[in-house]
Amino acid sequence: MKLTIAHLKRGQKGIIKDFSVDNVPLKLLEMGCLPGNEVELVQTAPFRDPMYLNINGSYLAIRKETALLIEIELI
Amino acid sequence: MGKQINVALIGNPNTGKTSVFNQLTGLNQQVGNYPGITVEKKEGICKLPRGLKAHILDLPGTYSLNASSLDENVVIELLLNKNDKDFPDVAIVISDVENLKRNLLLFTQIKDLEIPTILVINMADRMKRKGIELDIALLEERLNTKVALVSSRKGTGIEELKEIIINYRQISTEPCLHASVIDPEYFGRLRKAFPNQSLYKLWLVITQDVNFGNVNRHSLNSDPDFKTKSFSDLKRLQQKETILRYQFINGLLKEAMSIDLSSASDLRIKLDRITTHKVWGYLIFFGIMLLIFQAIYDWSTYPMDFIDITFASLSEWVKTALPAGPFTSLISEGIIPGLGGIVIFIPQIAFLFLFISILEESGYMSRVVFLMDRIMRRFGLSGKSVVPLVSGTACAIPAVMATRNIENWKERLITILVIPFTTCAARLPVYLIIIALVIPDKTYYGLNLQGLTLMLLYLIGFGTAIFSAWLLNQVLKIKSKSYFVIEMPNYKLPLFKNVAINVVEKTKSFVLGAGKIILAISIILWVLASYGPGDNFDNAEEIVSNQNENIAGQELEEEIASYKLKYSYIGITGRAIEPVFTPLGYDWKIGIAILSSFAAREVFVGTLATIYSVGSDEEETIKNRMAAETNPILGGPLFTFASGISLLLFYAFAMQCMSTLAIVKKETNTWKWPILQLVIMSLFAYLVALIAFQLLK
Incomplete structure (x- = not known):
């Protein structure tokens, strides 16, 4: 199974792997969600959606469907 | 008196850009609209030392020059059009010291446009508390610019910034990064086909839907000497550009910035544990809404009664003071009662704008969006629809405008369509007078029947909005690529000046x-x-x-x-x-x-x-x-x-x-x-x- 941001537990951290650029919106990259960056799950809303992330010091929230597109490696 | 220096303020949302604008211009500002569109245009005059003046334009907040909304488009349209009367002599990019990395992305893009660009690092007063140290000289050297450390909250660094503005001619227009390295072959062809244009401008014209001067996307694409790329190739290049820029910024900040994590006290995480909690988060939100409605109805009664009496006696006074005739009765029977009907709204509208403005300034609104997104999505709306729907209880017009940051077109359209069902302030006088006429003024179990009816009407309005959103979601067949991203800014104590200016401006334009x-x-x-x-x-x-x-x-x-x-x-x-x-x-x-x-x-x-x-x-x-x-x-x-x-x-x-x-x-x-x-x-x-x-x- 592919491990993505959506699989993180609260407080867990991962490193963003290279992702397929066609699915991920440019805006997300611009807000700091880049391959190689560290991502931490800060908080989730009910049903784990949306997810509140800390990506290399940038705090943002994305929906689960987007989180499922971004593969990570756990650290 | 020399010519005014044209200055454009640009920056990410939540960087305190408006506070810097307020610091520079004071009350010397006006809010209008860009011609043809409803994006708010804020401009003001800043008095500089030595009798000079600057015309300051506060552009809408944007994360990059790749526009994904009408607001952001305004920024690009202006920066690409040298003939625009507001085209800046100097651009100021406002950044937040805690989000410098992300904020610098926009800076490097604007620098590529070959406009003199000043970097303002705002919220400098937080540096000590967060254990942040900056090598300003190195930043200035690598970014090829002047840096001003400012605290718009404390008002420090503003005079230094003014001094830099005066000497804007000394700022280099050389880019700090050349985007063309992402595909030298392609940019080479571009350079050959259009030798007189700035490369980065051409690139923006190709990737966005904007025009500048005599070159637009259409003429670029139809130029026989130049073959453009497919849409997905372009997108890939845009991503490559973003990654390149971040590599540059990361490298720079590694040398120029140090953060001592031990001295960082993270209030945000502690607060968010409660405000975005699965139970407490919703209770707090509900409590705040309750407080807002209480305030609007309880507190505004007093000024409203006063306005009511004032207008009645004014009308009476005009009747006796002016000679009888058609003119007098036009004033006393037509104009004064008509105007009284609108002035009486001012207290309630001002209160509502006051609360919305405080919630937005403090950073709490983003938490509401986070909490409500999943629930709202069931009805075809977005978490970002909450703000417009709440603003709709003041007036549908700013509420419709507030939908602009909803990325998904279908969710945005549905939000716009259902907003008029929420009970706007204009319905209130109708409700109040009819309720007073037909509902008995009686109290059961401590609940006033008239007040209960009014609350019921608000619930009906909100319920209908949600229900019709659900219906529209079933009926409308719009496929739009759905993604949702929202910044969760740091909590800030709202600045009185910002809130006050906002309330006055919004109320004034409504009235x-x-x-x-x-x-x-x-x-x-x-x-x-x-x-x-x-x-x-x-x-x-x-x-x-x-x-x-x-x-x-x-x-x-x-x-x-x-x-x-x-x-x-x-x-x-x-x-x-x-x-x-x-x-x-x-x-x-x-x-x-x-x-x-x-x-x-x-x-x-x-x-x-x-x-x-x-x-x-x-x-x-x-x-x-x-x-x-x-x-x-x-x-x-x-x-x-x-x-x-x-x-x-x-x-x-x-x-x-x-x-x-x-x-x-x-x-x-x-x-x-x-x-x-x-x-x-x-x-x-x-x-x-x-x-x-x-x-x-």
Whole structure:
């Protein structure tokens, strides 16, 4: 199974792997969600959606469907 | 006096850009719109040392020069168009010291446009607490610019910034990074085909839908010497560009910035554990909403009563102070009651804007979006629809504009379409006066019946909005690529100055906008009610006294006045349309008031005030006049429980606001949606009001 941001537990951290650029919106990259960056799950809303992330010091929230597109490696 | 220096303020949202703007301009600012679109245009004059002045333009917040919204487009359109009168001599990029990495992305892009660009690092007062140290000299060298460390909160660094603005000519226009390295071959061809243009500008024109000067995307694509790339190739290049920029920034900040994590006290995480909690988060949100509504209704009663009395006595004073005649009665019977109807809203609207502004300034609004997204999505809305729906309780116009940050078009469209169902401030005077007439002022178990009815009307409005959103979500077949990303900014104590300016500006534009319509309509109504065609109107005195030989004095005069009104232009029109409104339990006067409220709902009370006060010498409150009206067909009082409820429901559902329709047209770029709103909402309102009256009568 592919491990993505959506699989993180609260407080867990991962490193963003290279992702397929066609699915991920440019805006997300611009807000700091880049391959190689560290991502931490800060908080989730009910049903784990949306997810509140800390990506290399940038705090943002994305929906689960987007989180499922971004593969990570756990650290 | 030299020429003014044109300055553009640019920056990510939540960087305190507006605070810097307020610091630079003080109260010397004005808010308008960009021609043709509804994006707010804020500009002001800044006094610089040595008698110089700068014209400061506060551009909408944007994360990058790749526009994904109308607001962001404004930034690019301006920066690419050298002929624009606002084209900046110098651009200032505002960044937040805690988000410097992300903020610098935009800076490097703007620098590539070869415009002198100053970097402002804001919130410098937080550096110590967060353990941040910066090597300013290194930043200036690598970024090829001047850096100003500013705290807009404490007001420090502003004078230094002004000094840099004066000497803007010394700032290099050389880019700090060349985007062309992402695909040298492609950019080489671009350079060959258009040797006289800046490469990065060309690149932006290719990837965005903007025009600049004599080159637009179409002419680029059709140039025989130049073959462009496919859409997905371009997208890949844009991503490559973003990654390249971040590599540059990361490398730079590794050397120029150090963060001592041990001294960082993270308040945000502690607060967020509660405010975004699965239970506490919702309870807090609910509590805040409760507080807001309490404040709006409780606190604003006092200034509203005061305004009410002031306008009544003003009208009375004009009547006695000015010589009697058509002009005096136009002022005292047409204009003053009409204007009073709008001024009375100011307290409530100001309170609402005050709370919304505080919630946004503090960073709490993003948490609400986070909490509500999943729930709202069930109804085809987005978490970002919460802010517009809450603002809709003040006025639908700013609410429709506030939908702009919803990325998904379908969610945005649905939000826009259902906003007019939320109970806007303009419905309030109608509700208040009808409730006072038909709902008994009694208290059961500590709950006031009138207050309960009012709350019920708000719930009906909100419920209908949510339900119709769900319905639209099933019906509308719009495929739009869905993604959702929202920044979760740090919590900040709202700045009094920012909040105050915001409240004053918003309230002012609401009052002036609505005031113009109301003034015009009350004058037209007064004319139509004071004049009429034919013998019946001209010889009213004679006819009435012949018909009623046994009455005299005041009773006779009242008879004459009502006879005159009946045969005035407005009376004739009203009685022509009366059959439409009779099944709902209304007479022609209410019919006219409803018709005129299609311009704006708040006109209703003003219209009745104008119609009732024409020709009447008695200074009576509108409420007493309304209570005394009788139903022309059924007899008995006109405002019964049945007709009152019917009228309340009609106003809850009907789309009666030209300004909202106009703004929806602007935001959706077609007449299709506003017309659909008008027809469907008004038919629904008529139907519900009809059923209510027929069941209750």
